[in-house]
Amino acid sequence: MHLIVNGYNLRGYPVGIANVVINFINSISKYDDVKITVAAFKDIPSCITERIVNRDNISIKKIGFKNPFLWLFFSFVHFVNFHKADLLWSPTPIVPFFIRKNIRRLVTVHDFVSRDFRDTMTRAGRLVSALVEPRAIKSADFLWCVSDYTCERLKNYYPRRRSENIITGSAPDLFFKKAEQNKASRNFLSSIKISKDYILFVGSLEPRKNLKFLLEIFAELKREKDLSLVVVGARKWGKTDIKDIINSDGFPKDDVIFTDFVSEDELRILYNNALCYVSTSLNEGFGLPQAEAMKCECPVVSPYNSAMIEVVDGAGVTVKEWDKGVWVNSVLSAIKNRNEIIKKQNERIKNYSWDKVAQKVYNVLKENLE
Incomplete structure (x- = not known):
């Protein structure tokens, strides 16, 4: 089972979505029959790469433009279309146009701020969400929501979609634990x-x-x-x-x-x-x-x-x-x-x-x- 991972969020500090990507890769790579290819920026920071476990079935390919927009809609699309894999995983509902239709997709949904709290987003953020989020969710072969609450919101907003069953779950980073003061x-x-x-x-x-x-x-x-x-x-x-x-x-x-x-x-x-x-x-x-x-x-x-x-x-x-x-x-x-x-x-x-x-x-x- 070969997964290509959209590394769009691996551009800065390992927080938020980047942490989700890191933790999921580290956990699912424990399965011997899983191969993971992370498509990432050329300047992916060491604070992220150092947290991804060193396993033979994980590879990081630093590709294309350094500009995030150009990278996502050009470099990443080209990489996915010409790199054989069983599945594309997008850690957010952003799947760029022109990805080949025969490539199966797993899309993770974290919330519906784009619908419920639109005024808290930037104008650019609202535009990108409006253009790509509905299409990404409706066309996904597999959907993964981070909570039961988000899952119910998705069912309400997108009753018609390709993926009938929705995976749910998320977790804090393993790094967080009880520690004595020193x-x-x-x-x-x-x-x-x-x-x-x-x-x-x-x-x-x-x-x-x-x-x-x-x-x-x-x-x-x-x-x-x-x-x-x-x-x-x-x-x-x-x-x-x-x-x-x-x-x-x-x-x-x-x-x-x-x-x-x-x-x-x-x-x-x-x-x-x-x-x-x-x-x-x-x-x-x-x-x-x-x-x-x-x-x-x-x-x-x-x-x-x-x-x-x-x-x-x-x-x-x-x-x-x-x-x-x-x-x-x-x-x-x-x-x-x-x-x-x-x-x-x-x-x-x-x-x-x-x-x-x-x-x-x-x-x-x-x-x-x-």
Whole structure:
């Protein structure tokens, strides 16, 4: 079974979709009858290649243009059409035009931000999604959704499609786990000015993540407990009202720490040392930071919506309303009941492993490609 992997997302840091690609390749390559060819950019960074396991059945072909658009719609198309394989795997619903129709396709769907939260996307992003997403999903021979929630959304939006059965599943990186504090972790926390207990948020500034609400409840939470809020990945405020909130009269500005990009080592330290992880997101296709926090034995507080229900509810704390007082009490409860929550989360997170995901995909492909 020979798979060509669309390496479009392997251009920068190993985060987001790039992590999905890396982990899936590492897990499905454990099957002896699987051969994987990754079509990637000529300048694919070493921080990605170093994380892909060294197995004889994995090869990385650095091809074509360095411009992402030209690479995807010209170099990649040419490579796929003239490179014999059983299947093309696209880790996102982007399958460029002019791929030969006889080449079978596996397409992974992470969410439907392009439909449900169009205003959070760039104009270019909306255009690309409108042009390629429907066609990629409808014509896919195999579909893989990262959660049951995303699967149901797909069925609703695309009742007519080639692939009747949908594979579901995703998982946090194996790298995330419980680790004891040491000198290196203490030095890192000190370097970003963390000097007291803190709650953690990981994500972008797009409106869907609802960081504004988290900042508002943090101001009230500070009246109950002396702690900090650490926000990872949202340093550049851009065109939002976040800066206005931070600089408003009476806001505990000195206790909110914004970081730039952090490495996996540093993110694991932050998860491991946080009192709890708090998300106020309006929608998640899976809830990867929640799963990562669970792996690091960090209690999770999330809204009762989207895929966060299946990942968090019954293990961490889910909040069903948007009352600030209820959220403050929920965070305080999670901190107080850390040990009990961690035990439940440790059981829940066992359901999420890349080996289990790879086995699901492998079984479907094995049955249908031979």
